[in-house]
Amino acid sequence: MDVVVLAKQVPDAEAAIEIRGEGAKLEIEPKFATSIFDEFALEEALRIRERHGGHVRVITLGAGKATEVLRTGIAMGADEALLLDNAAFLDGDGYSTALALSRAVAKAPWDIILCGKQAIDDDRGEVGPMVAQFLGFPHVGGIVKLDIGDGKAVAESLTEGGREVVEVLLPAVFTVQKGLNEPRVAPITGVMKAMKAQIPKMTPEDLGLSAQEVGLAGSKVRVKRYLPPKKRPPVKMIGGEAAEAAAEAARILAEVERVI
Amino acid sequence: METVLIFVETKGGEVKKASLELLSEGRKLAQTGRFKVEAAVLGPLPAALADKLLPYTETLVHIDDPLLEAYTPEAYAAALAGYAQEAKPKMILAGATQTGRDFLPRVAVLLGCGIVSDVTAVAWEDDPITCVRPIYGGKVLTEVSPLAYPVVVTTRPNTFAIAEPGSAPGSVVESRAGLNVGKMHTKVLRVEQKQKGKVDLTEADIIVSGGRGLKAAENFALVEELAAALGGTVGAARSVVDAGWRPQEDQVGKSGKTVSPKLYIAIGISGAIHHIMGMDTSKLVLAINRDPNAIIFQYANYGIVGDLFEVVPAMTAELKKRTGA
Numbered sequence: 376m377d378v379v380v381l382a383k384q385v386p387d388a389e390a391a392i393e394i395r396g397e398g399a400k401l402e403i404e405p406k407f408a409t410s411i412f413d414e415f416a417l418e419e420a421l422r423i424r425e426r427h428g429g430h431v432r433v434i435t436l437g438a439g440k441a442t443e444v445l446r447t448g449i450a451m452g453a454d455e456a457l458l459l460d461n462a463a464f465l466d467g468d469g470y471s472t473a474l475a476l477s478r479a480v481a482k483a484p485w486d487i488i489l490c491g492k493q494a495i496d497d498d499r500g501e502v503g504p505m506v507a508q509f510l511g512f513p514h515v516g517g518i519v520k521l522d523i524g525d526g527k528a529v530a531e532s533l534t535e536g537g538r539e540v541v542e543v544l545l546p547a548v549f550t551v552q553k554g555l556n557e558p559r560v561a562p563i564t565g566v567m568k569a570m571k572a573q574i575p576k577m578t579p580e581d582l583g584l585s586a587q588e589v590g591l592a593g594s595k596v597r598v599k600r601y602l603p604p605k606k607r608p609p610v611k612m613i614g615g616e617a618a619e620a621a622a623e624a625a626r627i628l629a630e631v632e633r634v635i
Numbered sequence: 636m637e638t639v640l641i642f643v644e645t646k647g648g649e650v651k652k653a654s655l656e657l658l659s660e661g662r663k664l665a666q667t668g669r670f671k672v673e674a675a676v677l678g679p680l681p682a683a684l685a686d687k688l689l690p691y692t693e694t695l696v697h698i699d700d701p702l703l704e705a706y707t708p709e710a711y712a713a714a715l716a717g718y719a720q721e722a723k724p725k726m727i728l729a730g731a732t733q734t735g736r737d738f739l740p741r742v743a744v745l746l747g748c749g750i751v752s753d754v755t756a757v758a759w760e761d762d763p764i765t766c767v768r769p770i771y772g773g774k775v776l777t778e779v780s781p782l783a784y785p786v787v788v789t790t791r792p793n794t795f796a797i798a799e800p801g802s803a804p805g806s807v808v809e810s811r812a813g814l815n816v817g818k819m820h821t822k823v824l825r826v827e828q829k830q831k832g833k834v835d836l837t838e839a840d841i842i843v844s845g846g847r848g849l850k851a852a853e854n855f856a857l858v859e860e861l862a863a864a865l866g867g868t869v870g871a872a873r874s875v876v877d878a879g880w881r882p883q884e885d886q887v888g889k890s891g892k893t894v895s896p897k898l899y900i901a902i903g904i905s906g907a908i909h910h911i912m913g914m915d916t917s918k919l920v921l922a923i924n925r926d927p928n929a930i931i932f933q934y935a936n937y938g939i940v941g942d943l944f945e946v947v948p949a950m951t952a953e954l955k956k957r958t959g960a
Contacts, residue, residue: 388889388908392774401775411890469740470749495889495912497770499752501740504708508744513709513820516737519883529824533884534733535646536833537826541707544820553890554883595749595782602776604769604915610922610938620939621949624921627937629957634898634919635841635865 376429376523378420379480380453381490381502382413383435384444388495398600407440409447412491415551418558420489421452423523429486430454434479436464436472442574450561450569457482460576463586469501471593476502477509478582487528488548492517503550514548515541519555639664640724641674641692642715644734648684652792652838653730658691659798661728664759665693673722677714677812678703685807690800696722700812706734707821712741714812719746721810724785726764731789732838743787750787751779755794755895755916764788772889772912792838793895793918834868836887841867841898844887844914845875848903848924848943852880857947858902864954870894870914872904888913903943906931923947 386392387406395402409417420431433448435441436459445456459475467475480488488507493500507514519538520531527544533554561569579589586592613620613627628635641661644651650658661672674692676684678699688695698718702710711734719727719742727742729735731753743750755776756767763780766788770777836842843862845855855869862869871881873888887894889909899917903924904910911934914920922935923943932938939946 386771388772388912392771394775468749469752470743473740473744495772498768498772498893500736501743501750501752504737504740505744507708508712508741513707514741515821516708517733534826535835535838536830536884537828539826540824542822542824547820552883553886595743596751596779596786597782598777598779599765600778602767602778604773604776607920607934607936610932610935612932612938612940617941617945618949620941621946622953624937624939625950625953625957628898628919628921632898632919632936635954 376423376427376487377483377485378423378429378431378487378489379485380413380416380420380431380433380448381435381476381488381506382417382433382444382448383410383491383494383496384408384437384441385410385494385496394601394603398602401601405440407443409444410491410494410496412493412495412552413444414558415553415555416489416491417448417451417453418556419521419551421559422556423487427523432457432483434476435459436475438462438465445574446569446572447561449572450565451559452565456572456574458574458576459582461578463579463592464590466591467589468594468596469499469505470595471589473502473505473509474593475579475582475584475589477506478584479577480506481510482582486545487523488546490548490550492550492552500550503548507548510548512546512548513543514550515543516550517552518549519552521549521555636671637669638722638724639670639672640719640722640727641672642727642729642735642739643674643676643688644730644732645676645684648681650684650687651730651732652797653732653735653790655691655797656792656795657728657730657790658688660795662691662798662801670725673724675715675718677711680807689804689806690802693805695805695807696810697807698810698812700814702814702816702819703812705823707819707823708738708741709819709821710814711738712745713814713818716742716745717812718810719785727785727787729787729789731791733835735789739787739789746785746787748783748785748787749781750789751781752789754788754790757788757790769916772893773915774912791895793840793897836868836870836885836892836894839868839894839896841865842870842887842894842896842917843867843900843902844870844872844904845902846872846904847874849875854944855880857944857951861900861947861951861954864951864958865898867898872910873907901931901935902947904931905929906934
């Protein structure tokens with residue numbers, strides 16, 4: 376099985392984010408982590424290789440710290456990594472990002488693509504399904520179980536109060552969520568290997584794309600402004616004994632806020 | 636006149652709330668005289684469902700095909716995009732539900748157009764339209780606009796008010812999707828429904844969530860009883876999901892679900908950033924915690940410092956008294 380993982384390095388959940396230039400840009404504290412859902416994708420790829428043999432390739436798009444996610448992948452056990460590394464790739468929307476990634480995947484044979492159900496920075500959740508459509512193959516979204524068979528796979532995803540089980544022909548894309556597996560901690564030998572690994576890079580031309588088709592230039596939608604979220608007014612504490620506070624809370628919800 | 640196409644999502648013969656919100660918004664758009672609004676149902680359309688929808692839309696397009704009986708993202712995307720290629724809408728709108736977020740990105744690729752996902756407000760009068768969408772778990776909002784039309788937009792449940800049905804019912808237009816069975820690679824084997832009628836957290840009006848403060852899995856009964864009294868859905872903090880007290884689908888937070896209910900009640904939840912990232916776009920937050928310094932109070936509108944084992948049952952009893960249950 377040739378498995379491809381699309382992964383992303385994102386600002387850590389704890390990183391401070393400031394809006395600068397009157398909403399023109401963000402200043403983000405330089406603390407990074409692998410997007411949580413992509414960790415499950417990496418782990419699943421390695422488990423598929425362990426069970427069925429094959430090859431695991433990790434691909435990311437980005438500059439600077441983006442490479443770290445590839446080194447994490449190699450440290451965990453991936454065979455190969457690829458960085459889409461060119462200023463032209465940056466600041467894309469879901470469409471231009473998925474277009475570039477789908478071309479990068481198609482550079483080599485593949486059976487399965489795994490990625491997180493969404494990246495926890497942009498929270499778009501568009502790239503997995505879009506890559507599947509660009510490549511003309513099916514996808515299953517938000518899976519929590521995956522069994523690979525001969526030329527097909529059975530995947531389980533969560534629905535309201537239940538589960539849905541689908542069978543899908545391979546090649547296919549799976550976007551994954553928490554509950555699929557427990558990601559391993561990279562062994563020290565893996566970390567050493569990852570530190571020394573040479574990461575191959577590709578440009579838009581390598582993917583048969585012009586600079587106008589990728590990143591910001593290739594985007595179909597654009598972020599015009601960053602805004603702070605609406606500030607919640609300071610908390611109002613409801614005092615008194617438990618019974619009193621409970622009655623007052625019920626009264627506020629029903630009569631003041633009218634939400635119930 | 637330009638067309639707005641609204642994808643109507645149904646489950647068990649009921650219209651999803653996010654779809655009703657968009658249909659209500661669509662009626663307003665139609666009233667401006669600038670847009671012709673079409674609603675589209677994919678797959679079977681029972682008469683009772685059509686009757687529910689027709690008061691909301693002048694044109695209800697019934698896109699049918701044997702391959703649309705059960706949801707698969709491939710078939711739904713091909714069918715909706717196929718119709719859009721004929722009808723040439725300026726905007727394609729859908730609720731940012733699990734299903735909406737799953738297949739609308741494929742529609743955008745098929746149409747070669749942009750998509751703005753999980754939007755929490757839209758300025759329709761702007762040209763191009765301006766969509767507000769939260770990023771970084773709600774720490775920042777972005778204003779996003781399409782650079783060209785058409786554009787696909789998915790809107791988060793609880794974004795728009797639901798209007799009363801209109802008095803002039805519209806009509807059904809039949810459309811065959813004509814999907815190619817050889818091109819579809821997904822087959823739904825089974826759908827297991829453990830709890831009937833459970834509303835997904837991302838679509839719930841009211842959520843009552845519990846955390847470590849509940850001390851044991853069985854104490855979640857208190858949360859369930861309060862949720863039942865409110866007609867709400869039960870949520871959970873990561874710690875109690877990881878401890879196996881609650882199933883994964885109940886988890887609110889960075890590695891779980893992002894929710895925006897009208898009312899979010901946090902019980903025995905300290906307020907780790909991972910949790911806040913999943914619920915900070917809730918309209919109204921009430922936190923109950925015995926620690927007056929719990930971080931959750933910084934993200935709440937109302938707070939009660941007290942023993943949840945006393946406060947929560949008292950609140951449940953009070954609410955039952957109010958509703959006469």
